[in-house]
Amino acid sequence: MTFQEKVLHCLTQIPQGKVVTYAQIAEAIGSPGASRAVGNALHRNPNPDKYPCYKVVNAHGKLSCHYACGGLAAQKYRLEKDGIKIIAGRVDLSVYQAQLITKPKLI
């Protein structure tokens, strides 16, 4: 399982109405600090339709301005549709940050 596979798998584990940060994913897949690499994996997301990459935000809860699957507007739209309130272009991590209990390595 490649790094990208792990990242994508984590995306499928994000509960509806929640979001996660890049660093969170990196830590969940066993590579804490690889937040940048996570961004890379999402950038090369092979199935943007299957993997909810729009649920991934940076450490400040802000949406990625480089989101390539419909643009920032689409990302915001999907998040709101998931029940996530966007405030000033960002989400309230203290409320919407999900706990990534995903452990691809153990499965």
Add this chain to the structure above:
DNA sequence: TAGATGACTCACA
């Protein structure tokens, strides 16, 4: 194999 790149993060001014 080495160097450059990026959807990041943290610390400091």
Add this chain to the structure above:
DNA sequence: ATGTGAGCCATCT
């Protein structure tokens, strides 16, 4: 609050 600089990891060229 905003801007800059350095560190980080996986992938690309």
